[in-house]
Amino acid sequence: MSTYTYLFTDLLTGQVLADLPCYGVHLETKLNGIGNTTFSIKLGTEYDVNDIVNSTIPGRTCMYADRDGTLVWGGVVWSRTYQTNGNSFEYTAQTFESLADKRKWTGPGDSGGPTKTYQNAEQLQILLDMWNYMQSVAGTNYGIIVPSLAGIGGASGILRNLVLNSWELRTIGDITRSLSQLANGFDWNIAVQYDGTGKPIKQLRVGYPGLGIPAQKSGTLFDQPGNIKNLWWPESAADAGTWDWAIGAGEGTSQLLALAQNANLLNAGWPVLERDDSYKDINDPAMLQAQAAVDLGLYQPPIVSPSADIDPSFPDPALGSYQCGDYVRVVVEGTKPDPLTGRVTNERGDPRWPQGLDTFLRITGMTIDPPEGETNENVHCDFMQVVN
Numbered sequence: 001m002s003t004y005t006y007l008f009t010d011l012l013t014g015q016v017l018a019d020l021p022c023y024g025v026h027l028e029t030k031l032n033g034i035g036n037t038t039f040s041i042k043l044g045t046e047y048d049v050n051d052i053v054n055s056t057i058p059g060r061t062c063m064y065a066d067r068d069g070t071l072v073w074g075g076v077v078w079s080r081t082y083q084t085n086g087n088s089f090e091y092t093a094q095t096f097e098s099l100a101d102k103r104k105w106t107g108p109g110d111s112g113g114p115t116k117t118y119q120n121a122e123q124l125q126i127l128l129d130m131w132n133y134m135q136s137v138a139g140t141n142y143g144i145i146v147p148s149l150a151g152i153g154g155a156s157g158i159l160r161n162l163v164l165n166s167w168e169l170r171t172i173g174d175i176t177r178s179l180s181q182l183a184n185g186f187d188w189n190i191a192v193q194y195d196g197t198g199k200p201i202k203q204l205r206v207g208y209p210g211l212g213i214p215a216q217k218s219g220t221l222f223d224q225p226g227n228i229k230n231l232w233w234p235e236s237a238a239d240a241g242t243w244d245w246a247i248g249a250g251e252g253t254s255q256l257l258a259l260a261q262n263a264n265l266l267n268a269g270w271p272v273l274e275r276d277d278s279y280k281d282i283n284d285p286a287m288l289q290a291q292a293a294v295d296l297g298l299y300q301p302p303i304v305s306p307s308a309d310i311d312p313s314f315p316d317p318a319l320g321s322y323q324c325g326d327y328v329r330v331v332v333e334g335t336k337p338d339p340l341t342g343r344v345t346n347e348r349g350d351p352r353w354p355q356g357l358d359t360f361l362r363i364t365g366m367t368i369d370p371p372e373g374e375t376n377e378n379v380h381c382d383f384m385q386v387v388n
Helices: 049-055 096-102 123-134 172-180 263-267 285-298
Strands: 004-010 016-019 023-030 036-042 061-067 070-083 088-095 115-122 159-165 187-194 200-207 221-224 228-232 243-247 257-261 274-278 307-310 327-332 357-369 378-384
Touching: 016 049, 023 070, 023 088, 070 096, 070 187, 070 200, 088 096, 096 123, 096 172, 096 187, 115 123, 123 159, 123 172, 123 200, 159 172, 172 187, 221 228, 228 327, 243 285, 257 285, 274 285, 327 378
Parallel strands: 221 327, 243 274
Antiparallel strands: 004 016, 004 061, 023 036, 023 357, 036 088, 061 070, 070 088, 115 159, 187 200, 228 307, 243 257, 307 378, 327 357, 357 378
């Protein structure tokens, strides 16, 4: 059974404050987003109550989860609630990406003014500029290592136009997400690990066209029967569209609009289902049209959002060998006739896919529930099905 320990540090100095016992731990990470975590700490144990209180101050401290000597999660403690009945604290925390929503772009801009204009600028350089800006004044050095453009493999070649006005008070998180979600955008997240001295560190990871292992290089297999304990395969058209509108810059009659239509589905008998997204930073009609086409593919009905519980006790693939952004092969055995009777039964495969399921899915989120008492460790993966 794997062993988990939990380190608590000061957000600004990185100083390790305590190693505390946690229970009811639920560790979530996401690709291009914020992972939420909950855990509890009980008082009245051999640990000093003042150490617990001072090492878990919301907004000032961080929690890192160590699994067998490797950090698998890190983030900021944002809230705690004490209850007298259980003599315990209940906590919420979020991955370090959440810090980007606590910093706003307020200038100075070009020539010290209130506006900064990027014209035909490399999108990854804009991103790095924003994260360096985020930690540029006293009290904001969160210790996130921001790489150089060369350190992330060089330029993407995708040029963007962006205007930032100090009075809009846009957060660095909002700017980052809006850039990454554009056509030909990028992936990003904050990775945690130990440095050479054993100190936890956090680093901005950026990937173009994406982070993770691509399908053609992936050797990770999730299968049922096998390491898949349960697989969910939801299909929804609630947010899907066969018409996709992109709303660009401007207002009223001068507002840019672009429409993409899924001719293949419409010709096959699908109804018109309209949806829209706003991209007020886009003032180029061709770029807006390209964005509408990308969204049309992403929201093609029905939208499939699979997820699975994975048993990490299987040695291959080992937990830690796969992460958000990776493509993995998912195989579900189809129904097979009993060799003695010739009858097809559910016990010999899954009736949803009589011929079996064999597909590549991309991990977009992971949740780890450490072992506790008689409850075994569990890994839950959220996937994205890529529509060609």
